[in-house]
Amino acid sequence: MMRGPLVVVGDALLDIDIEGTAERLCPDAPVPVVDVTARRRRPGGAGLAALIAARQGVEVVLVAGVGTDDHGRELSGLLAEHVRLVDLPFQGATPCKTRVRVAGQSLLRVDSGEGQVLDGPLGAHLPPVLNNAGAVLVADYGRGTTRNSSLRRALRGLPSDVPLVWDPHGRGAEPVERADLVVPNRAEAAYFTGTQHLDSAAGAGRELLRRWGCRAVAVTLGCEGAMLVPPHRGQPFPVPRARSVRSSADVCGAGDSFAVAVALTMAEGSERPDAVSEAVDAASRFVADGGASHLATSQERAVATDPTAGRPALEDGATGGRNALDVAADVRRGGGRLVATGGCFDLLHPGHVRLLQRARELGDALVVCMNSDDSVRRLKGPGRPVVGEADRRHLLEALEPVDAVAVFDESSPSALLDELRPDVWxxxxxxxxxxxxxxxxxxxxxxxxxxVPLVEGYSTTRLLSGLSTAV
Incomplete structure (x- = not known):
């Protein structure tokens, strides 16, 4: 277990994906005409790393600068749904990257916003945030965060038992020597070592380890996995990719997924080789599941002009009492991810709703496995449930995050899950x-x-106790 939240430090961007179809050329230029079917917005840069971690049920604090312009307000709103944002001094327009995509392929990227994090003093609240972290991940996107001298001093002074993982950028500052693991990709390793073509990832890693004085370097190699260079002149060794990924896959966010997995695994006490191996597998899963374009918050779904474009037909989540097995089959046919959760859901309260919202964000459809009345009585006693099975099911089906409800009579939903085979429980x-x-x-x-972390102060047992006291 992590002793505290994952603290992501870096440059937050706004990412926009414009999805469409292209079936004709423009009459006045030899370029495709894209008919837009959907627009999706999500946090990018360090914000994407924070979102990837939060989707795994991890408490996340993002330390980043965000502008006060329209893009900055939109980015802050998207982040607020998942993470706690700690502001850094920032000046200028919020960076925004817009991709135009057709049939899963990017045709064009348009960048705007040259805002930067300033090299100014930090508030007194920031050092405790860093020092109480379960792990710190620096996600540098070259927008000034890693050049802030006060922040660099704070990172150098981290407690020795707080893992510090650094994902560098060619436009950013070099990592501090306190870093436990630095994870440049192939191009970044070539840039930092001054070689145009990287012939040896192991050689580049050794050079970077010497230059930066950090504790280890892992050069990520895309579909080839990673090369870990340990400290004390240890022998470098490759970590191969764990699974195959189609060549047309969207790799946006793969590096962030890798860095997040390394930081979380090290925070749980794993040694670097195990952490890098787990991170290679996590990045492969991330790409295989659709990459960054596959992520969607409730706000992102709300701005889609065609919510079903490029995703399973269950995007909006309204159930109408659909059969859970039919929902599962539809998701698999569409190449989506099925999420399931379970419980009694007696006296539905805000804690239940937040759990369902977070669960639905982890995939393309959510099936709730609900205990029957007999099952609840066996678990909770003769006075439960307060709300009967039919009414509990009706209430759950009326909630936006829920795609289907399946009732089970046993004490455990194991038999039902054996049929549903969810990707995420x-x-x-x-x-x-x-x-x-x-x-x-x-x-x-x-x-x-x-x-998923609980919402403090809410439980059915506590509500019932309060009602009996009031009566």
């Missing part, structure tokens, strides 16, 4: 893997379990 942060026998079923089918 979501439970509240009051559980762990040891207390979830159904997690083995999910993992056997290639899925994973994600724990």
């Amino acid at each position: 979501v439970k509240g942060g009051d559980y762990d893997l040891a207390s979830l026998p159904e997690a083995d079923v999910v993992h056997r089918h290639g899925g994973r379990t994600v724990f």
